[in-house]
Amino acid sequence: MWQENRFVAFGSDVSPQPAHRATLNREHYSGRATMQKEFDTVWTKAWLIAGIERDLEEPGDFITFDIAQESILITRTEEGGLSAVYNVCQHRGNRLHIETSGSVARRHTCPYHGWSYALDGSLLHVPDRERFSKGVDCAARSLKPVNVGARNGLVWINLAVNPLPLDDFLGSLVGELTPYRLEEMHVVREQTCELDANWKTVIDNFAEVYHVDFIHSQHASFVNCRDARVDLFPYGHTVFRVDGYVVNPRYPVPDEPPPILSGALEALGLDPRDFHGRVNDIRRAAQARKRELGRRVGFDYSALTDDQVSDIWQYNLFPNVIMTVKPEEVWIMRPRPHPTDPQKCFFDKITLAMPIRQSGDDTSLVLIGDPEAAKAMQSGRRPEREVFMQADVTSGSVSMTETVDQDIFYLPYMQAGMNSAGFDTAVLSDDENRIRHFHDWLSTWMADRVPRP
Ligand code: FES
Ligand SMILES: [Fe+2]
Structure with missing residues (x-):
């Protein structure tokens, strides 16, 4: 099985199919005319x-x-x-x-x-x-x-x-996000990195997992990116559903849980040795264990499906938000265009976490993946925004998590390459369909052809 892509309507007669086809060339990623057109038709028109x-x-x-x-x-x-x-x-x-x-x-x-x-x-x-x-x-x-x-x-x-009314623009996505109860979450980290890349270069990076085996090799031992389910919505929104607590199906299933999964099991109070020869059972075990722990420490998983309890769903909300959603923690990643330079953007990452209601119980903390986030949650203090440059990330003095740091390393090189006379147009695989969907809808917005219900 490979990535499944499907078009999903919002229940109105607005088609999820975009009316225009984008050309992913140098002008699209670096041109000043494109930057101005985006301002006139997207930044001043979309929610x-x-x-x-x-x-x-x-x-x-x-x-x-x-x-x-x-x-x-x-x-x-x-x-x-x-x-x-x-x-x-x-x-x-x-x-x-x-x-x-x-x-x-x-x-x-x-x-x-x-x-x-x-x-x-x-x-x-x-x-x-x-x-x-x-x-x-x-x-x-x-x-x-x-x-x-x-x-x-x-x-x-x-x-x-x-x-366009906000509820028409967001369609069924409001209902899909409701069980995660973002309104109860707290900001536990806020970071802004000034990047030498167009905002769309960042969007593209987070819209596909074709690159994951190559620049995020650690992912092979805890998520299944190959078999993701992708929904393509009206107006340019997409979602990507990835199984967690599994190993990469491209490789033989190991007898023992790999180190990252062992750590995740131990964090949930489960013994990795119990999964000798049963690595494919870990996901179900983690779902059951999280529900049990959740009841004990006040995390309410009751409105979530088993898949939502264990998996990572990533909503890309048109135009510029990439939202990685887990029950305990949500990342809102948001590249914002630079005011004057199409080769730069401001890349925000806001981490939200569900509050811990039982203090003094160590097991409650294991439900929050980021130890820094857990510390901020315990302090009860809303952290200040940290602002830094891409060079601070590549030098290792600041981190936006290991995975995002790996992406940030490559983004300026992608940008430089796409701005070269040696670049003609991008070619996309079926596993990069979210990129195609986003840019075709972007072109639809830029052509002022956005339908209304
Ligand atoms: S009071 Fe605001 S510009 Fe003078
Ligand atoms: Fe990545």
Whole structure:
């Protein structure tokens, strides 16, 4: 069996098949004309994940989200709703906030001349107002609004005047993600790496597992990437379902569990020696054991299928979010375009983890894969965003996990190669269908041919 690809509609009459076919050439990955067209037709038209709703719990809590040359300010209002506005003061255009998150008492105040705005963006106060002899029209000088919505604990924004409704854009994906209860998870790590690669080069990397045997050899002993199930949805979204707690079926099944699986068994309190000659039974055993441990330490697996308990499902949400979902931990990876250079992007990785409800019980921690994340969870403190360069990752001074570090090493070389006169177009296998689906939908957006239900 190899990777299965299928088109899946959202129940509306919007076809999951894109209307356009992309050409994956140098201009597509490096061109300034393409970069501008993406801004006009994608970044200002599609719904974008701007942040995590948990960062906006109380009135006055805010986050900023920078996308291409724009910066958006999202705030929890006094009434309990969300407001999103351009992060641009209406006096002379200064950024209201340069921090990525924070909290204000009742108003946003521009640091430059002190204009202040209510949490919903309306202009409240102009210092020395009488010196504006022609007057200041408060309604006209309020912050410019942006569409905003929250689903599954995530905050989306949309810069379009009349966007496709968020629920139509996400279709059945909201329901698919609901059992994971992202809204109960906490941010336990947030990292941003400045990369010498176009944002789409990053998307492509995380859309296929053809490269896994070559640059992530460690994966052969704990996941089955070869036989993944792929669903291709409308608007350019995809999902990839990969079995966990298994060995790579390309190779003979070993008698003993390989070291990574042995470690995973021990972490669950199971004895690897019990699986001598039974390596293919580990996945089922891990599912049962996780449910048992979950009941003990307050992890609720009841809404999840056995496959969801053990496996890794990766949702790529058009245009720029790669979400790796496990019941205990979710990674939101998000390449954002650089404001001026198509050869660069900002690559964010936000790690969410389900809270541990029973303190002092060591077995509860084993359900969280990343020890750093487990530490942050125990501290109860929301970590600051760490910002660094690609060279910091390749030199080993920062890590975004072993697997992602391996990807990051290659991304600038992919970018440089695709920007060379020696590159014509990419050719894709059936196991790279998610790349094809993404780019064909991207072209459909760029041609302004996105259907509405
Ligand atoms: S630019 Fe903001 S108060 Fe002047
Ligand atoms: Fe990879």
